[in-house]
Amino acid sequence: MTSPRSPLIIGAGPAGLTAALELMNRGVTPRLYEASAEVGGLARTPTDGDWRIDPGGHRFFTRNEDIMDLWKCLLPHDQWLVVGRRSAMLVGGYYVRYPLLGRDLLTQMGYRRGLRGLSSLAWSRLKRNFRLNDRDENFRQWGVGEFGRHWYEMFFDGYVRKTWLTEPEHLTSDWANQRIKPIGWRRSHDSDPASRDVFRYPRLGPGQLWEAAAGTLAHNGVVPRLNSPVTKLGFDGATWTLELADGDTATGDAVFSSMPLRLLVDALEPAPPKHIRAVAAALRHRSLITVAVGVDTRRDIPFNWVYTPGKDFHCGRIQNYRRWSNDLAPRDFDGAFLGFEYFIAPNGDLWNADDEHLTELVTQDLRTLGLGGAAVARVMIVRCEFAYPIYDPVRDRSVVRIRDYLRQQYPSLYPMGRNGMHHYDNQDHAMLSAMRSVGRAFGENVDPWQVNTDIGYHEYGLLRK
Ligand SMILES: Cc1cc2nc3c(=O)[nH]c(=O)nc-3n(C[C@H](O)[C@H](O)[C@H](O)COP(=O)(O)OP(=O)(O)OC[C@H]3O[C@@H](n4cnc5c(N)ncnc54)[C@H](O)[C@@H]3O)c2cc1C
Structure with a gap:
């Protein structure tokens, strides 16, 4: 060769x-x-003046030293932020920290619900250990075995339907092993996870890294x-x-x-x-539309991003951009800059929705979030057609x-x-x-x-x- x-x-x-x-x-x-x-592809940073969106919420983390070296080499040290991961599931009005912590599950929504979840988990584990249930082949089986039926249904069933747009039984569990962290039971997990679980982030969003990469290439005559x-x-x-x-x-x-x-x-x-x-034509993707809204409110959501698995929200997740980097919003703006994410099935109607319709959806979601009265300073809409390769x-x-x-x-x-x-x-x-x-x-x-x-x-x- x-x-x-x-x-x-x-x-x-x-x-x-x-x-x-x-x-x-x-x-x-x-x-x-x-x-x-x-x-920058999916990891670009669309801008509108000094407003910047991260269409995804891109945490920079890797186990590979070559990749880490390349990131560091492309972008100077002072352009990288170290951000604590703070994510939550918004369920029934409660912000439950994610990855899930045993103590939160047992206490945050009342002891009765906590005990119900615990006994459901114990029963699932018993069945799994004695192999009374099927092998963990689909997402539902995996989730019930891992979290117990009660907590699985509370946190993950709606999440999968909304973000993966499929029945949990139709989804394989292999990605779940990689992406979904088990419940943290040890006392050390109870401290703020953000103090331990941190990631890097370019000050001006993920696209800053890729613009720097393009700059290095251009310097060498590759444009x-x-x-x-x-x-x-x-x-x-x-x-x-x-x-x-x-x-x-x-x-x-x-x-x-x-x-x-x-x-x-x-x-x-x-x-x-x-x-x-024919085999290639059957490969499918989910699409993603992010509607970012700057709202004049003093209320801070203390998380980088929040999953919204319930039916009360149209969106599947909300990004809180200023928790990623304050420089994603203009310097003189002191409200909240939020990205509402709408996940769309192949050929899903929402993909063809116009800006007006999307603005209406986000207005309803703002209301559900309790920010219905806040004045809107900016709306930006970003569409990603090939966002997620579907694993069927x-x-x-x-x-x-x-x-x-x-x-x-x-x-x-x-x-x-x-x-x-x-x-x-x-x-x-x-x-x-x-x-x-x-x-x-x-x-x-x-x-x-x-x-x-x-x-x-x-x-x-x-x-x-
Ligand atoms: C919602 C979401 C959240 C994510 N979160 C994270 C995260 O936290 N951390 C992380 O590291 N990664 C994350 N990712 C994944 C990350 O975005 C991708 O891994 C990465 O962008 C893949 O790079 P790529 O170059 O393979 O593909 P892409 O980013 O898709 O780039 C492909 C490029 O090819 C171009 N292209 C396509 N077809 C053609 C054509 N016919 N001719 C010319 N050009 C073409 C496209 O326009 C695009 O610019 C996330 C992704 C999404 C959607």
Whole structure:
């Protein structure tokens, strides 16, 4: 295998920019094509004057030292904040800290409910230990086994329906092992979790890091071409030809792609066989619309973000941006700057809702939150179509079939990143898959598809100063 000399990169999100930096470090100059008007992908920071949104609430944490080093190298020390993680579930008017703590569960909503939850948990654990129930295959089985039926239904059932937009029985449990922390029972857990559970955050939002990455690339003569969606990828056995929406073309000897895997397969020419196209066409995403509102209120919500699993809210989660960084709102604004997140199923009606309708929804949610009377200083709306790759029971098999087909037929095509591999990756894993893809193109024995496949809980990461 010869190393790429004229690589092309699709997408200037975390994966695309990392691939570009990695190629540059190896002495190769890539060309990048980005569909949108900004770099950073899902981790960009949309702005309106001095108002900045983080479309997701991006905690920067990783267990990988190379990633941590790259973050530190791209953005100066004084631009990083260290933020305590403070999240909660808003249930029946109570802000219950999340990850869940045993003491809160037993006392916060009254002892009777606490005891009910505890006995339900004991019964579930007993069944699990004696293997009286099924294997933990779907999310509901996993959740009931882990939290007991009472607390599972109180906190997670509505959350899954609202954010994953599916029946909990239809969702596999593998991501839950990674993302949902068990109840903390030890006394040490009772102290404020924010004092122990901290993450890094760029002062001006996640996009600040990716703009810095683009700046480093530009300094070396690599400037992503924005507003340039790739619509076709032609391959003649040696050379790739990318077709852009405006009719331009670009040729190269390798392609690193972070565009959604489904769309990549659909854009290949000659077209893959029917069965591969059918498998790819069935990969689905959930979309996300964030409506950020600046409201003149003195009331502070003492959490970075709050889950709202109940039916009383339209949104599934609320971001409290000023708890992430005060610099996300203008200096002279001393109210609350909140991001209401609406999760949308594939082909869901809300995706087509206009700004007026979304503003009406957020007004109702503000009312439910108790901020109905506050004057609104700013509304910003951000839409992310490919926000979450959906994990349905056939996802693993489908992705493996596509991966094997692409590897065999197109050895110089490297899908990478969250949507590029249809994998529920955070930034560090998207970056790692990009680094490994470049390593593989240079003949190293590494497999980008094996990134982020461990099932242990990995919400904690390195936090070196
Ligand atoms: C709600 C939410 C919360 C999150 N929270 C965290 C968190 O706390 N911590 C964390 O580390 N990560 C978090 N993430 C994940 C993080 O956003 C992703 O892991 C990361 O952005 C993936 O990078 P990527 O480059 O693979 O993909 P993306 O960010 O999706 O970037 C892909 C880029 O490719 C472009 N593109 C797509 N198609 C084409 C095309 N045909 N032609 C040209 N360009 C194209 C897109 O416009 C985009 O810019 C969160 C994500 C969401 C949605």
